[in-house]
Amino acid sequence: MNLPVRVNAMTVDVEDYFQVSAFEANIQRSQWDGLPHRVEQNTQRILDLFAQHQVKATFFTLGWVAERYPQLIRRIVDEGHELASHGYQHTRVTEQTPEQFREDLRISRQILEDIGGQPILGYRAASYSIGAKNLWALEVLEDEGFQYSSSIYPVKHDLYGMPGAPRFAYRPDNAPKLLEIPITTLRILDRNIPCGGGGFFRLYPYQFSKWAYSRLNRHENQPGIFYFHPWEIDPEQPRQHDLSFKTRFRHYLNLDRMQNRLNSLLSDFAWDTMQNVFLTKQTDNHHS
Template sequence: MNVFSIDVEEWYQGIEIPMDQWNGFERRVESSMERLLGLMARYDVTATCFVLGKVAEEHPDLVQRIHEAGHEIATHGYSHEKVYNLSPERFRRELRLSIDLIQSLTGEKVRGHRAPCFTITEDSLWALDILRDEGILYDSSIHPVFNYRYGIPNADRQPSVIESDDGAQMLEVPVATYPLPDPLPDTNVPCGGGAYLRIYPYWLQRRLLRKIEERGEHISVYVHPWEVDPEHPKIDLPFRVSATHYWNLESTLPKLEQLFQDFTFRPYRDVFASELESLSA
């Protein structure tokens, strides 16, 4: 089985706009999540939803609906600030706040985490120890690619157990990449969703995922709710932010529908049930 996940956040929360300016923007996460929930129900897809703490705070009913629909709820942090811009103390504080918000709504322990914009990098590996300290069993924040905002290009492409000096363990599960052959070692093609799902023609997306399957490897694909909402407001942004945020939004839902027909998807808690049970023992 493969993993499908959703980074549950508003359209304006990942585009370099400070949190103290968010009040001026239209809330659209509920309507866009309803589109995704409907599509997943239609194709019997269950997902892991990495919910931003601020979203859980403002839309508690949405979190409960996602949970009642059978999807796993994990944490996406609280403020959507990049991890390497936070102090360890603030990261821990925001992590605890997001976990407490989610657990109060679902009644279930939060076991998974994904950093905003995959920003556990070489400069913020300290965050992994804090995640383990706070009871997180798996993380999906390290992206084995190069990007101006994130990435550790030579990181493991497949799930691996990370162990701290005190022996505490956690499962790291990156989103999908396909490795290029020599003479380009440690060069991976990102194909785990997000902007890449919108940028690539579907035949290429499908081909890359099939090639990963042929290697006997794990596939993890993700999206954001705003990516299935092409009507969300368009604002002036730096070009490299705007280009990836608004590119080809109309293609997301049709591509997801194809993806759900071509591949089987389940949440992290199901695909890695035995590993998580071992880590929690």
């Protein structure tokens, strides 16, 4: 018997190489405008890649990027992709008060809606910075009218993560109108193994990622979420110095292999936007 093909959500966190949280100690925000920008050309390449595979995706975009590259935002929307918010300038929610967070949401959403001309329904926190200690952020998102968030990574990690969170889309007790859609993990030996993209996708052999998504779709009958950043397909990006070994390893590992792996992933699985995968069927279950 042929089961219907599970459609997964493809997402891109639109930020430039110098905006990653791991570089905060090395690059000040005041320097951003003076650095070589590569986010536009890299995102254009991603749009070409998606067009080639006939894939629609969700672009969680910084307001800072949208202000500087409005034509890029219009192309995203014109080609049928979903535009969503990644905040204004990649400030982690853990660094914000509720008032600052609300203001950041409003400013970035206004910029994206003004340029893109479509309502912004979704939000993803910089560096998955919503977790057990700041779940108030989900209430603010609900209060501001967002329909979904994809900000919690149910893994144990030194920079982020909430290992006790549900693995699949759920409505939080403190924000029941909001759908929180955690990043994809695989449950192995009582532990959540991250397999939703980014640095882990560059670290693992592609066959592991393929196996993980197949298992998720076929055995757990769940859609996965994949995320990556425009800088991850750019091995030519300016190299930063004075980084710790761990930061350097995580950021630069296998950048030259990323595009080929993406090609395989886009071919091997079915993909669509967050909105189409998760909102159209109104997932209301409390999986864990």
